[in-house]
Each structure stands twice: as C-alpha cells, then as structure tokens.
Amino acid sequence: MLRIVYWVAVAINPCDFVSPVTDAVFNRVQPAPLALILAIALAIVAAAKDVVTRRVPNKIVLAGSLGGVLLAVLQSGVDGLAIWFAGTAVGSTLLLPGFLLRMTGGGDLKLVAVLGGLLGPRLILHAVMVYYLVGAVWAVAYSLHGSIVNGRPLPFLRLWRRRAGCSTGAAAGTDRCATDQYADLDDGHRTPNAEPVPMAPAIAFGVCAAIWLAHHS
Structure with missing residues (x-):
C-alpha cells in the first residue's frame, strides 16, 4: 500500500503544479x-446584463469557465490548468467574505472566480x-441616483429604519420585520425596498484597469 502511494506521489509531482503558479505570481x-x-468580453457582457436584469446569468459564467479551461489547456497543458485553478481560487477567495456577510451577490462571486481563471492569480x-x-x-453613486430619480430609499437608510421598526415592534409585542418585497417603515406607510446595486460594471472596470496597468507598467 505504501509503495502504491509512493508511486502515485512520484507520478503526480506537486512541484509540477506549484511551479507554474509561483511563476504566474512572482x-x-x-x-x-x-x-x-x-x-474583457465576458466582463462587459456580464456588466450589461447586470444593469438590465440585476443579475449575472449562469450561462455567461458557464461559458466563460469552459472557455477559460479550454484556453489554459491549449496554451500550456497542465501548467496552464494549474494557473487557471490558482486564479479561480484567488478570485473566489477575495470575494468570499463579502458573500458570507451578504454584501456580495452569488453572481458576482462566480463571475470573479471565472475571470480569475482567465487572468491568473496576479492579474485578478x-x-x-x-x-x-x-x-x-x-x-454610493448608483444608490443616490435611484433615490433622487426614482424616489427609492437608500439601502443603509432603509436598513436602519427597518431595525428601528423591528425594535419598536418587539417592544410592543408585534412583528414588524417584514421580509417580503416591501419594508414597513413609517406608521402605515409601505415603501418598496431599494433595488440591489449591480456591481458587475465595477468588476468589469477593475478587469480592464488591471490589464491596462499590466501592459503599461
């Protein structure tokens, strides 16, 4: 059994996977x-979809993932695949805290992970x-625009007023913490929740800026 493990370890040398990753970073x-x-194309299309539909479609993420794996293998074989995995891991790890805190959408997390596979760990x-x-x-700019033009409440203001309402309702023995598409704000006044901010445009800007800086530094 030990000999089998040894043969497998020799056949699959970890250095063969670690070396291209360290080269990509350093x-x-x-x-x-x-x-x-x-x-760039994936980021721009995802940004446009996010602005229109407030979500990043899984079809775009899947297409980018398959394309990234194919390009990595065709370009450098196992080395390219190792860099693709490293970039995907770095991209998803960087956005994971925000996702766990419900500050980042799942579509944004998957988009950055796929872009990491295409760009590599350093560029992502x-x-x-x-x-x-x-x-x-x-x-902030998007929320202010929605508040001024469409009369929607600012996300942080809505959250603060909802928490105040929940505290008042708990003291009075009633449940005012509605979780549907409307938030109970003032007495008898129901205001639509602030729409989610599409963050894919900011992600696309970061991708384009990173590529531009890498070629002009």
Missing part, C-alpha cells in the same frame, strides 16, 4: 492574449483591488 507570467480578450488580485475602490464609489 515572475509576472501573463495569460494568453486570447484569454485577456475573453475576460489587481482587478479585485481596483474593484473594491471603484465599487464603493459606484454603489
């Missing part, structure tokens, strides 16, 4: 131009850093 290995083009790290900076400004 030696500035760039993905193939076709992978960069696919990443830079893209997410830009996304965090730009995304904060984008979320």
Whole structure:
C-alpha cells in the first residue's frame, strides 16, 4: 500500500503544479492574449446584463469557465490548468467574505472566480483591488441616483429604519420585520425596498484597469 502511494506521489509531482503558479505570481507570467480578450468580453457582457436584469446569468459564467479551461489547456497543458485553478481560487477567495456577510451577490462571486481563471492569480488580485475602490464609489453613486430619480430609499437608510421598526415592534409585542418585497417603515406607510446595486460594471472596470496597468507598467 505504501509503495502504491509512493508511486502515485512520484507520478503526480506537486512541484509540477506549484511551479507554474509561483511563476504566474512572482515572475509576472501573463495569460494568453486570447484569454485577456475573453475576460474583457465576458466582463462587459456580464456588466450589461447586470444593469438590465440585476443579475449575472449562469450561462455567461458557464461559458466563460469552459472557455477559460479550454484556453489554459491549449496554451500550456497542465501548467496552464494549474494557473487557471490558482486564479479561480484567488478570485473566489477575495470575494468570499463579502458573500458570507451578504454584501456580495452569488453572481458576482462566480463571475470573479471565472475571470480569475482567465487572468491568473496576479492579474485578478489587481482587478479585485481596483474593484473594491471603484465599487464603493459606484454603489454610493448608483444608490443616490435611484433615490433622487426614482424616489427609492437608500439601502443603509432603509436598513436602519427597518431595525428601528423591528425594535419598536418587539417592544410592543408585534412583528414588524417584514421580509417580503416591501419594508414597513413609517406608521402605515409601505415603501418598496431599494433595488440591489449591480456591481458587475465595477468588476468589469477593475478587469480592464488591471490589464491596462499590466501592459503599461
């Protein structure tokens, strides 16, 4: 049994998988131009869909994932596949805390994971850093625009007023913590919840910025 384990370990040398990943991170290995083009196209299409439908379709994510795996294997074989896995892991890990805190949508998490596979671990790290900076400004601007133009409540204001209503309802022995598409705000006044902010445009901006900076640094 031990000999079988040894033979398997020799046949599948971990260094064969770790080396291309470390090269991609520390030696500035760039993905193939076709992978960069696919990443930009995928990010732009997802951003447009997110703005219109407020969600990133799974079909787009699946197509990008299959395309990324195919390009990685055709370009560098096992080395390319290792870099694809590393980029996917880095992208999903960076957005996982926000997803667990319900601050990031599942579609955004899957989109960044797929983009990480296309860009590699180094570029997706830079893209997410830009996304965090730009995304904060984008979320505030989008929420203010919806509040001014459509009269929708700001997300943080709605959350604060709902919590205040829940506390008042608990003290009075009533349940005012509605979880449907309307939030109980003032006495007898029901206001539609603030619509979710589409964050895919900020992700697309981060991807384009990371690629541009990598080729002009």
